[in-house]
Amino acid sequence: MNVVGWAASFFKDGGPFMFLILGVGVLAVAIGIERSVVILSAGRVRVEKLLSRVVGALRSGHLDKAVAACRGGNAPLMRVGAVILDQPGGNSTEQSLLNSADAAASVHLAPLTRRLSYLVMLANVATLLGLLGTIFGLIYAFSAVNAADPSQRSALLAQGIAQALNTTAFGLIIAVPCLALHGYLVSQVESISDQVEEFSSRLIALVVRKRDLV
Numbered sequence: 001m002n003v004v005g006w007a008a009s010f011f012k013d014g015g016p017f018m019f020l021i022l023g024v025g026v027l028a029v030a031i032g033i034e035r036s037v038v039i040l041s042a043g044r045v046r047v048e049k050l051l052s053r054v055v056g057a058l059r060s061g062h063l064d065k066a067v068a069a070c071r072g073g074n075a076p077l078m079r080v081g082a083v084i085l086d087q088p089g090g091n092s093t094e095q096s097l098l099n100s101a102d103a104a105a106s107v108h109l110a111p112l113t114r115r116l117s118y119l120v121m122l123a124n125v126a127t128l129l130g131l132l133g134t135i136f137g138l139i140y141a142f143s144a145v146n147a148a149d150p151s152q153r154s155a156l157l158a159q160g161i162a163q164a165l166n167t168t169a170f171g172l173i174i175a176v177p178c179l180a181l182h183g184y185l186v187s188q189v190e191s192i193s194d195q196v197e198e199f200s201s202r203l204i205a206l207v208v209r210k211r212d213l214v
Contacts, residue, residue: 010166010169010170011166011170013159013162013163013166014133014162014163014166014167014170015133015136015137015140015163015166015167017129017130017132017133017136017163017167018133018166018167018170020129021126021129021130021133021167021170021171021174022170024122024125024126024129024174025126025174027122028118028119028122028123028126028174028177028178031115031118031119031122032119032178032181032185034115035114035115035116035119035185036181036185038111038112039112039185039188039189039192040188041075042074042075042076042112042192043075043188043191043192043195044075045073045075045077045078045195047077047195047198047199050069050070050077050078050081050199051199051202051203053066053069054066054069054070054081054085054203054206055206057069058206058207063085066085067082067085067086070082070085076105076108076109076112076192076196077192077195077196077199079104079108080101080104080105080108080196080199080200081199081200081203083100083101083103083104084097084100084101084104084200084203084204084207085203085207094204094208097204097207097208098200098204101200101204105193105196105197105200108196109189109192109193109196112189112192113189116182116185116186116189119178119179119181119182119185120178120179120182122174122178123174123175123176123178123179123182124175126170126171126172126174126175126178127171127172127175128171129167129171130167130168130169130170130171130172130175131167131168131171132167133163133164133166133167133168133171134164134165134167134168135164136163136164137160137161137162137163137164137165137167138160138161138164139160140159140160140163141157141159141160141161141163141164142160
């Protein structure tokens with residue numbers, strides 16, 4: 001039996017709960033793809049290259065070019081950099097710049113974590129549906145064995161046990177990747193947050209130092 005045939009047989013033997021678990025899996029895949037695109041896109045910023053462009057613009061006295069460099073993308077790091085550079089009056093204190101950076105980071109990092117918790121919820125739902133399918137499969141097996149002819153008991157018992165085990169296995173097949181993807185994406189969000197914090201600190205120090213020298 002080839003892989004496709006085995007998968008079809010595995011799914012069919014699992015009973016009606018397999019469709020519910022499959023629906024959970026499809027929803028998890030959709031959320032995982034959407035979140036992966038958003039989060040990984042937000043992290044694709046060359047910090048050193050961006051900082052070099054900003055430093056060059058500030059040293060040459062072109063604040064507008066420095067702000068434009070940070071506004072050239074939608075990544076949280078660039079949005080926060082633009083907020084730091086585009087302070088009204090140009091005489092903000094270091095603490096006020098830090099406060100502005102923290103506020104901007106909170107605003108622009110928050111969208112990255114949206115719907116991430118759904119992956120954990122869907123993993124739990126898939127696992128519980130698998131266990132529920134297992135219980136119903138065992139109930140079906142023992143009920144069928146009690147009511148069936150002796151010649152059919154073995155087949156009915158095997159069918160019920162197959163349903164029980166297949167739903168459990170399928171639930172875990174959906175749940176484990178969901179949890180792994182959730183952990184990976186959370187780590188990426190944390191990495192982006194650290195990146196934003198480091199960039200903000202370096203940029204604020206640069207702005208304050210340049211202003212003090214003027």
